[in-house]
Amino acid sequence: MAQVKTAKFTIIKDHICKMIESGEWVQHSKVPSENVLAEQFSVSRMTARRALQELTEQGLLVRSQGAGTFVATFKSQSSLLEIRNIADEIHDRGHQHHALQLELISVDVNNELAILLGVKESEKVYYSEVLHFENNEPIQLEQRYVNSTLVPEYLQQNFAQITPHEYLSSEAPLTEATNEVEAILANSETCLQLNIESSTPCLQVKRRTWSSKGVVSLAILTAPGNKYRLGSHLTF
Amino acid sequence: MAQVKTAKFTIIKDHICKMIESGEWVQHSKVPSENVLAEQFSVSRMTARRALQELTEQGLLVRSQGAGTFVATFKSQSSLLEIRNIADEIHDRGHQHHALQLELISVDVNNELAILLGVKESEKVYYSEVLHFENNEPIQLEQRYVNSTLVPEYLQQNFAQITPHEYLSSEAPLTEATNEVEAILANSETCLQLNIESSTPCLQVKRRTWSSKGVVSLAILTAPGNKYRLGSHLTF
DNA sequence: CAAGCAAGCTTGTATATACAACTATTGACC
DNA sequence: GGTCAATAGTTGTATATACAAGCTTGCTTG
Numbered sequence: 130m131a132q133v134k135t136a137k138f139t140i141i142k143d144h145i146c147k148m149i150e151s152g153e154w155v156q157h158s159k160v161p162s163e164n165v166l167a168e169q170f171s172v173s174r175m176t177a178r179r180a181l182q183e184l185t186e187q188g189l190l191v192r193s194q195g196a197g198t199f200v201a202t203f204k205s206q207s208s209l210l211e212i213r214n215i216a217d218e219i220h221d222r223g224h225q226h227h228a229l230q231l232e233l234i235s236v237d238v239n240n241e242l243a244i245l246l247g248v249k250e251s252e253k254v255y256y257s258e259v260l261h262f263e264n265n266e267p268i269q270l271e272q273r274y275v276n277s278t279l280v281p282e283y284l285q286q287n288f289a290q291i292t293p294h295e296y297l298s299s300e301a302p303l304t305e306a307t308n309e310v311e312a313i314l315a316n317s318e319t320c321l322q323l324n325i326e327s328s329t330p331c332l333q334v335k336r337r338t339w340s341s342k343g344v345v346s347l348a349i350l351t352a353p354g355n356k357y358r359l360g361s362h363l364t365f
Numbered sequence: 366m367a368q369v370k371t372a373k374f375t376i377i378k379d380h381i382c383k384m385i386e387s388g389e390w391v392q393h394s395k396v397p398s399e400n401v402l403a404e405q406f407s408v409s410r411m412t413a414r415r416a417l418q419e420l421t422e423q424g425l426l427v428r429s430q431g432a433g434t435f436v437a438t439f440k441s442q443s444s445l446l447e448i449r450n451i452a453d454e455i456h457d458r459g460h461q462h463h464a465l466q467l468e469l470i471s472v473d474v475n476n477e478l479a480i481l482l483g484v485k486e487s488e489k490v491y492y493s494e495v496l497h498f499e500n501n502e503p504i505q506l507e508q509r510y511v512n513s514t515l516v517p518e519y520l521q522q523n524f525a526q527i528t529p530h531e532y533l534s535s536e537a538p539l540t541e542a543t544n545e546v547e548a549i550l551a552n553s554e555t556c557l558q559l560n561i562e563s564s565t566p567c568l569q570v571k572r573r574t575w576s577s578k579g580v581v582s583l584a585i586l587t588a589p590g591n592k593y594r595l596g597s598h599l600t601f
Numbered sequence: 602c603a604a605g606c607a608a609g610c611t612t613g614t615a616t617a618t619a620c621a622a623c624t625a626t627t628g629a630c631c
Numbered sequence: 632g633g634t635c636a637a638t639a640g641t642t643g644t645a646t647a648t649a650c651a652a653g654c655t656t657g658c659t660t661g
Contacts, residue, residue, distance in 0.1 A: 136613085136614065136615090137614080137615075138614080138615090150540060150576070150577045151577075155535070156535060162640075162641060162642080163641075163642070164640085164641080172615075172616085173615065173616045173617065173618095174616090174617085174618095175615075175616070175617085176614080176615060176616080178642085178643095179614090179615095181642090186422065192641095192642065192643095193623085193624080193641085193642075194623050194624080194641070194642045194643060195622075195623030195624035195625075195640080195641055195642065196623080196624050196625075196640095196641070196642085197624090197640085197641060197642080198641085198642080210446040210447070210448050210544050210546065210595075211446070212446050299392070304386055308446050308595075309594050309595065310446065310546060310568065310594060310595040311568065311590050311594040311595075312548040312549075312566040312567050312568040312569075312589075312590030313548075313566055313590055314564075314566055328550075328564055330548040330549055330550055330566030330567065330590070331548050331566065332546065332548040332568075333548075340386070341386040341387070353548075354547050354548030354549055354566070358545050358546060358547040359446075359544075359545065359546040359547075372643085372644065372645090373644080373645075374644080374645090398610080398611060398612080399611080399612070400610085400611085408645075408646085409645065409646045409647065409648095410646090410647090410648095411645075411646070411647085412644080412645060412646080414612085414613090415644090415645095417612090428611095428612065428613095429611085429612075429653085429654080430611070430612045430613060430652065430653050430654075431610080431611055431612065431652070431653030431654030431655080432610095432611065432612085432653080432654050432655080433610090433611060433612080433654085434611085434612080
């Protein structure tokens with residue numbers, strides 16, 4: 130019998146999942162302790178522990194030292210949405226991707242930008258504009274302000290070859306990021322670039338990224354709502 | 366000395382993080398093996414292993430049985446965005462939340478709905494509409510179609526007390542979900558409910574949730590872009 | 602030279618054990 | 632009855648060990 134051998138801790142995990150999914154163990158139910166599970170399944174405590182541990186990381190259980198393990202409350206109070214690199218996404222959809230590099234200059238910062246990028250108002254920052262195409266149609270405008278101190282060679286890159294995002298990731302390892310997603314009406318210039326009516330609602334993602342040395346960049350991604358949407362699929 | 370004792374595996378994790386953040390270990394660098402780390406830090410292999418394990422789960426490292434442990438590629442090719450329950454979110458912002466329940470009926474399904482909910486075209490589904498307020502202003506319209514077979518008691522609930530989402534989570538433990546985020550223009554009825562101009566772009570999240578028995582519900586969340594945005598903050 | 606095999610290193614799973622840290626309950630004492 | 636302390640039970644950290652499974656390298660052999 131060439132049966133695939135299932136790890137013991139997986140068997141325990143599956144069992145616990147079943148009890149929760151079937152509703153047998155409801156919210157806040159106490160889950161058997163490590164020692165009890167270990168005896169029930171004839172494994173060592175460390176193996177039973179691993180099952181509980183992994184389910185806790187998945188958010189199915191909650192553990193409290195001294196008190197015990199419990200079924201977590203509402204497993205999906207917040208869902209996670211993946212915001213992908215648009216080039217990858219288009220590629221995965223099997224379509225052709227082409228990026229048009231519009232500008233690549235050094236600009237003075239205004240007050241708001243200075244604060245967002247964590248630089249002084251007198252400093253210069255780099256600005257790049259890349260227009261992403263899918264099947265010869267513009268689909269996303271990527272505007273990016275980059276901290277010139279942290280990434281001095283930014284302007285020398287050719288972003289038809291490597292995306293700004295990829296370059297920045299390789300230059301300054303990221304340690305943190307924030308994203309904000311809004312529905313907006315684009316300004317007239319952006320509408321022209323994206324070839325849309327001025328009344329077309331757009332998805333706009335603002336993303337700030339940090340390396341260990343400070344704020345690296347502020348990216349503003351704008352895409353028309355009738356051509357683009359964010360999607361995700363997740364399993365608990 | 367009442368010093369907080371740091372766990373050994375945490376010290377190793379911190380060390381590895383530093384090496385990556387500082388750029389000393391770049392992408393695809395080979396990370397010292399469990400045995401080597403164990404000796405370097407004078408701990409057992411299981412302790413060194415735990416450090417590597419946890420960083421792998423965080424996506425900082427990649428491990429391959431037989432080959433070794435390596436620094437992962439581009440840590441942020443896709444960012445994760447948290448889509449929270451609006452009631453929680455408003456609460457966390459310190460504002461008042463009030464939900465107005467508009468409709469709670471049983472409706473016939475059309476073709477598209479039947480497919481999305483995985484029911485036959487002849488079956489009934491439940492429909493609910495809840496308007497969420499923040500500080501007495503409408504901020505999100507929640508429309509929801511619910512599989513009447515899987516959640517038969519749905520219509521009997523009072524959604525001023527418990528949100529549909531919370532009720533569904535408790536009734537039919539979720540195993541899967543998909544989200545889609547779009548920028549749209551709302552129809553005239555929705556504009557009236559949300560008290561916005563018809564030209565106001567809106568964020569619309571479509572969320573389908575599964576339990577182990579099938580598709581539970583399709584939620585359509587619509588919020589005006591000038592009053593609401595999705596945000597997230599994540600650390601690597 | 603090429604193919605294939607074997608050795609050695611790596612990660613993966615599992616066990617038994619020990620002690621630390623924390624919680625909740627019980628019971629004694631005031 | 633209320634307060635406090637001891638206790639039993641639970642999770643958290645750490646070690647030493649053993650074997651399984653997969654990759655890499657280098658050597659043997661045809």
